[in-house]
Amino acid sequence: MVGMTVDAAGLTRFDHPNLQANYERACRRYPAQAIVDLAALRDNMRHLVEIVNADPAKPHRTEVMGVVKADAYGHGLVPAALAALAGGATWLGTAQAHEALELRRAGIGPERARILTWVNDPYEVPYDELLRQHIDVSVGTPDAVEQLAKAAEAVQRFVRGADPIVAHVHVKVDTGFGRNGFTLNQLDLIAPRLKQLQDAGLFEITGQWSHLAVADAPDVPEFVHETDEQVARFEEFTRHMQEAGIEPRIRHLANTAATLSRPEIHYDLVRPGVALYGYEPDPAMGTPQDYGLTPAMTLQAQLSSVKHVPQGTGLSYGRVYVTDAPTSVAIVPVGYADGIHRSASGFDRCGSRHEDRKGGPVAFMTRDGVQVRHVSGRVCMDQFIVDLHGDAKELGIDIGDTVQLFGPGRGEAYGEPTADDWAKAADTISYEIFTCLRNRVPRLYRNAASVLDADDLAMLDQNALI
Ligand SMILES: *Cc1c(COP(=O)(O)O)cnc(C)c1O
Numbered sequence: 001m002v003g004m005t006v007d008a009a010g011l012t013r014f015d016h017p018n019l020q021a022n023y024e025r026a027c028r029r030y031p032a033q034a035i036v037d038l039a040a041l042r043d044n045m046r047h048l049v050e051i052v053n054a055d056p057a058k059p060h061r062t063e064v065m066g067v068v069k070a071d072a073y074g075h076g077l078v079p080a081a082l083a084a085l086a087g088g089a090t091w092l093g094t095a096q097a098h099e100a101l102e103l104r105r106a107g108i109g110p111e112r113a114r115i116l117t118w119v120n121d122p123y124e125v126p127y128d129e130l131l132r133q134h135i136d137v138s139v140g141t142p143d144a145v146e147q148l149a150k151a152a153e154a155v156q157r158f159v160r161g162a163d164p165i166v167a168h169v170h171v172k173v174d175t176g177f178g179r180n181g182f183t184l185n186q187l188d189l190i191a192p193r194l195k196q197l198q199d200a201g202l203f204e205i206t207g208q209w210s211h212l213a214v215a216d217a218p219d220v221p222e223f224v225h226e227t228d229e230q231v232a233r234f235e236e237f238t239r240h241m242q243e244a245g246i247e248p249r250i251r252h253l254a255n256t257a258a259t260l261s262r263p264e265i266h267y268d269l270v271r272p273g274v275a276l277y278g279y280e281p282d283p284a285m286g287t288p289q290d291y292g293l294t295p296a297m298t299l300q301a302q303l304s305s306v307k308h309v310p311q312g313t314g315l316s317y318g319r320v321y322v323t324d325a326p327t328s329v330a331i332v333p334v335g336y337a338d339g340i341h342r343s344a345s346g347f348d349r350c351g352s353r354h355e356d357r358k359g360g361p362v363a364f365m366t367r368d369g370v371q372v373r374h375v376s377g378r379v380c381m382d383q384f385i386v387d388l389h390g391d392a393k394e395l396g397i398d399i400g401d402t403v404q405l406f407g408p409g410r411g412e413a414y415g416e417p418t419a420d421d422w423a424k425a426a427d428t429i430s431y432e433i434f435t436c437l438r439n440r441v442p443r444l445y446r447n448a449a450s451v452l453d454a455d456d457l458a459m460l461d462q463n464a465l466i
Contacts, residue, residue, distance in 0.1 A: 123143070177212070181211075338437065360422045361421050
């Protein structure tokens with residue numbers, strides 16, 4: 001395997017001096033790094049492709065879309081997209097149009113992957129560019145239908161050829177999310193117009209699709225019922241479209257939660273996002289390992305200070321944390337300006353004003369192996385403090401040491417904190433932990449050379465490979 005490995009003593013080793021130079025340059029540039037394992041992304045996708053096609057009696061294959069919106073949930077748009085394709089994804093999905101265009105610009109052509117984009121202001125989105133780049137578009141409002149029709153007409157007028165450009169349209173229907181998509185009444189009104197645009201050769205109605213609201217709670221009966229209702233409404237929408245003479249070629253509904261837990265609604269295509277990055281959508285569903293997934297991102301930082309303080313020392317703003325014994329404290333030089341949630345602050349010994357609450361976990365390599373400590377006091381803009389609960393010298397913790405905030409592990413209880421543990425500390429979801437990570441934290445990619453072929457490898461920033 002080519003790339004970086006960390007041995008049992010916590011030492012980082014590289015297979016190639018260029019990769020080591022990249023790593024050292026990143027560490028000099030910034031005291032924290034987000035390391036993304038492309039092999040984990042590929043393997044997560046492979047696993048998803050396998051599980052949606054596990055039933056040999058199924059009459060057709062279900063394709064898998066790698067959802068790479070929001071800079072691939074903070075992992076880096078193009079590297080994550082390429083790893084997803086290496087794992088067998090045939091579709092890519094972005095919310096914003098500019099990211100769909102960026103994928104094409106990077107060199108991911110239409111023969112390689114279909115791309116769907118879905119969030120747009122129909123009066124501003126560059127439909128003409130999307131059409132020329134063979135990017136599928138979602139419509140969920142009458143305005144979007146008309147603006148897209150105008151763009152399709154214009155593009156057909158200017159781009160002549162044997163193969164006229166047709167808008168590949170996915171009709172979004174609102175089955176109970178209350179967000180994007182036509183209501184049933186709206187669909188009935190717009191359906192004749194869609195049929196007309198299809199017959200005129202401007203639209204190909206490629207898909208019918210919708211989004212689920214509570215599929216991540218298979219343990220809550222009323223939510224299971226609500227998902228059943230959404231599925232029933234989805235089928236009703238299909239009947240209405242058929243009655244209007246529209247036969248969408250494919251239908252898709254499943255996010256990660258439904259991909260993992262509801263094979264009966266995989267339809268023709270599933271749209272997992274968070275599973276690609278190695279997480280289940282909600283810890284109530286289990287751990288990533290329960291689903292055969294590996295978290296792809298490791299967030300690490302280098303300690304900028306380690307010192308000894310007496311008992312009764314208040315740590316950080318507001319003295320919400322006061323040391324209960326003489327102890328060593330370490331400074332981790334990332335804060336809320338890096339996307340470390342301030343709500344993951346740690347409260348202790350603050351009397352009646354606050355309840356004690358553990359902050360986000362940090363794994364330290366000590367003389368006795370890996371040990372987890374927690375954010376102590378409030379997370380600051382560029383740094384936070386950790387009470388080591390002991391003497392740094394005895395623990396073998398020193399300034400400059402690399403500590404891990406989260407990584408590919410099994411969870412805090414095993415000394416391997418994950419984004420789920422940070423989500424718990426910050427009262428949010430893992431999605432927000434990695435999408436909030438700011439771009440001033442360098443993204444570095446492991447295993448690129450073993451996952452990608454030479455052409456794909458050339459699409460990446462060569463300085464970001466380790
Ligand atoms: C984000 C998103 C997904 C992926 O959701 P996950 O829970 O990350 O799997 C799927 N479909 C749509 C429309 C989305 O916006």
